[in-house]
Structures are given as C-alpha cells and as structure tokens.
Amino acid sequence: MRTQTVSGYPAATRATNAVGGLAVAVGEIRTGLLRHSGSLPKAAVAELIDLVPGEPVRQSERPIAHALSADVANGVDCLIPTGTGSRVRAVGTVLTHAAVVGGRVLQTSSYTRIDPAGAQRRLAWSHYTARPGLLETLNRADPRDLCAGYLAQEDQPLDCLDLGAISERLARRTQASPLLDGRQPLRFQWTRLRWTALYGAEPGATDRAPAAQFTLESDTVRSLSLLIPRPAGRAPASQGPDDLLDAILELCRDLALHDWVLTTVTRRIERTDLGAGDRARAVEELRPAIDHLLHLWMPGARVADELAAIWDGFERRPGFTRQWEAAVARVRDQLALHTLQLLATLSMKDAGSTTEY
C-alpha cells in the first residue's frame, strides 16, 4: 500500500487519545543483572545509560540508587494483534529506556501508547515524530480488544509489533559496554514482563477501582494487565494522561524488578539444596545472592500513591513480600547455623588447647 503526504495542519485538532476516553499503552520490560562484578558507581551508571545526547539520566538516591535513561524512539509500521484475532495496521514510534537499580540490576523497557481512532491512512512521517511514543491505527479498534490481543501475543504470527526485540537489543548493547567488567556475579535468567494498561478518564463511568492481573506465563515470561480509571476532574490540571503513564511505567518496572529478584533468589535456594549436609558449601553458593540481591527488596518504594493500591493488592495475594521474607529467612538460617557450627568448631579447638594465664 502506498501512502500519501498530507499537510499536517488540521491534525492538532485530532483527539490524541482513545475511543471512549480510556488511553491504551502496551510495553515489554527485560530485567537482569549487569555484567559487572560489583555495584556500578553512580557516574558510570549515568554514562552507561546516556542514550540521548542532551537529555539527562535521572538519578535518585533514596531509598535505593536508581537511574533512568531518556527515551529513544524507533519507528514502526506494522500489524498489532487484537483479542478477536483480527489484526490492525498501526504506524508511529515506540519508546525505549533503560533503568539501573542499586548499580546492579538492568531493566530495558519499550512501550507505546496506541490511538485506536483510526487515521484511515498513513500520514506524513513528521506527524508521528511530533508525538513520540504514540502509534495510530489505520482502522478503528477497540482499546480492550487491543490489550487482550497484545497479551495473547505468543500465539500471533511473527510480523506483529515486537517491543520485546527492541528491549532486548538495548539490553545486549548495554551489556557489551566497556564500562562493565564483564564478570557476571551470579547465574540468573532474564525475565520478560509484557504489560498493557487502560487508563485515564472514562466519561460516564462511575468511580471504579483500579484493577490489575499479574500472570506467570512461564519460567521467564510474565504478563500484567492494568486498568487505571481516573475520574475526570480529579487530577490536578498539570497532570495529563502522560503523568499517569509515567506512574504506570514506574509501577511496571517496580513489579518486574521485584518479581525478578524474588525469582532469582528462590531459584538459587532451590538449587543449593539446603537440606543436604555440606553447610559451608551451601553458604558459599548463597553468597552472591546475599551480596548482590538481598538489599534490593523495596516493594512499591518508587510507586506513585495513586497506584500504591495495586502493590498492596499483590502483597495480599500472592504476597510477594511474604514469599520474600520466607526466602530470606531460609538464607539467614543457613548463615546462622553455619556461624554456630564455626563457633562450635572454634570453641572445641579452644577447649582442646591448654593455655595458662
């Protein structure tokens, strides 16, 4: 299909968001450990994820060192799946950024909003670069249907929107940086979190609570479906839908991070086979997890108040922190028992030696 160049003049009057008021965003996050033996210092982190010249890497210190890169845009013109099995062509740009937590964990995250109003034809490229991070469908689509289709993506043909590949390329490129010493401190698997969000004001809808569904699709793939209604008029004027999207991105990264830390630590414990005798070896095997991961657990610390209820909900069921505390307790028990054993050995040695004062 050929496309036409049109003057962009009337475009400013087009609604930028959504059929029925709810905005749609989709994304995919990769989470893993930097290929570096220790915690990467703040300045090196800033250099590592300095992706866009002239745009700051945003770094914070409390409650944990956190760095977030600027967004890099990529152009796409492809099909996106819908829940009903049909596919709709969409054109625009997707954004990708990197985050480093505690100087150790790397997250690469690609996302885009989707305007499902249906532009009928592909417009001049300058139309899309004027609003990075927005795809526009050519035919009208239903927001809920787009979310359902995106999450069911495993079953879709290969030519559909592939945000995961873009996140993965950034992860690979970052891991190849000469700023990293290349020494992976512990064995782990990268996780992928694929998410969708319906958010913003929905005219006519009564006060609805946010809803979220987190699914472990496989060992390494998770999906998250978010519904974040915001009653029209409640948000301060300065907060557009994009502020809410920033908060949603933060929530998704935070959930992906904690899911990855929990997964990595529990797998480590499983592999170490704590019941089986050699405690010194067990402690040695657990050590990298203790050194690199235990201090990273701060669920919801960076999540906006408005979305805190979602973390709280996941804390009740399945109870991430409950499982985390149980895992940490097992690690600490091993350490305690090991320490006791060492002390016992020492005191036996002491008892055996006859020292006179």
Place this chain on the structure above:
Amino acid sequence: MDTSFHEVAAQRRTQDVAYAHLSVELDHLYMEDFLLGRDHLRRRIAQIAPWYDTTVASFQRRHAALRSPRISTCFLVDDYFSDLIAPAELVPQLLEAAAAEGVRIDYLARESGCAVADGVELARLVAGRLVSVPAQGTNGSRPPTVESGWLSNGQRSPSEPAEALLLHEWKPPVEAEARRHSIFVDVELWDEIDGKRTWSCPMLAAVWQLLRLGLLRNQGRSVVQPRPLPDEMPADWSGMPPVVQLNPKAAPFSGYRTLSLLEDRFLPIEQAVRVILGQVAQDPEVMQRVEHRAEQEGMPVPSDVTGRIAYVFMTDF
C-alpha cells in the same frame, strides 16, 4: 501530617523560551557573496525588501486576529565552510547595505553556532534524536537500517557485492511517502576526515530551523541566548556570540512559525532540511508547551514541525 521528599537529580525541568509569532530569515549569503563587493551586496538586500513587505502583509492578513504580531528578522552568516572575511569587516558592510535599503535585521547568527553553540554540540543533539522513517512491515524485530552519516526519505536500493549485482535485477529505492511514484532523497548529514566530523549544510540548516522554532533544549535548558554585538569586534567568527541581537527592541528570536526568504539556489538544501526535520523525534514536553502557548495567543500551530516552516524562493526575474 503531610510530608514530601524530592531529589533534584531525579527530575527533568524544561526551560521555556520567549516566542515571536514569526521569525523571518532574510536570505542567506555565502562568504564568497561578500567578496563580490558592496554593490553586489546592496543589490541582494534590495531584492529582499519587497518580498519581506509582501510576506508580512500576507501573514498579517492571514492572522488578522493578532492585533500587533511579533515578527523578528534574522540573518545567518555562513562562517562554517569558509571564514574569509572577519566580523569587523563583514558586519558593518551588511548593516550599511540593510540600512540603505530600509531592511531591518534584528538578529545576526553565525552558521558555526548551529554546530556548536556555547560549548553545546547542537548538531549532535539533533542527530541523536533522528528516528528514521519505517518501511511498511517494520515491527521492531530488526534494528533500523542506518547508514552512518546518511538519512533518506524511504528505502534505499538493496546493496549487494558487485558480482551479485550482475545476477540480480536492480531494485529501485522507494520514497516512504510516495504518491505512486517516488522522489527518493538521500541526505548526507556529515563526513569525517581523520576523525574530525564536518556537518553538512542541510544538517546545520535543520538545526537553524529548530533553533528559530525554539524547540531545542540541552538537559532541559534553552540552548541559545541572543547577546548584544560585542563592543570590540573579534578577529574571527568563533569569538562572536552564536546569535547577536542587533535591534534592542526586537521581538524574540524564536517564533511559533518561521519564514525563510531564500534565493532559489537553496531549494535542494531546503528539501533536504525537510527530510531531516521530519525524522527528528521532538521533545513532547516542549512541543506541548509551544502548542499550548500559541493556541492561547490565538495563533494555533500545526502539530508537526515541517508544517510550521514557510519559504519564499526568490528568483531573479
């Protein structure tokens, strides 16, 4: 109890700049033009005056709701590719010719300031935001095909080793926004000799347009602040401010829209400029603020950048 905690380094702040309604560029001369003597310069400036009056009248009629439109004028001196004439010699010549022909030049900029201004590599900022136009079927699974230093308006012909070319038929390049037939343009953005990068004229002209539209920021801060003409003119152009404000009462340097009055020899350059500008991912926050302010002033702007740029190509007829 209500507590709040902030970390400055965790936030990004965007600085606003002042905007005129329209920024008008009054022709563009190469250094060589100045070597052709004062009479030549006078003739060139004389050619601008009627076009300027016509376009301003047309702008005012189009935006009749603006009671007193803010229009600033600027002149770009090409000192990047050659700096044959020192500012102390060139600037008085130019001002004299402009005064004699009744043309008001509010701002004088030097082209090298589009490469680096006050230590900030503006051209690199823009190059870092390029997002190339995707062919249909581009879904993110493969990295975008980037030829370092080049930017096209579509898809290039497939390139293969010379012996393979003998076996395969040639495939044409395709313009992404073609109307049935392509006009394929491939723009050289820079070249590098012995590690030293030289930006191309279209690349610098693209930066120039973004500067005039007030859309460039470095770490959220505006990148060029017009300064008065130095009391003592520097010996070479690098000593001049990137943008000099000649008229103390001038409307702001940047405008919601730009108009360039150019001789028609610049037509291919400006086509290349539009190919570049269409592929610059804009800063959403800056775009939002500009659109909002322009709207409030009763002069809504097109949401895409190339729609804010107007030209008159002046032909000697």
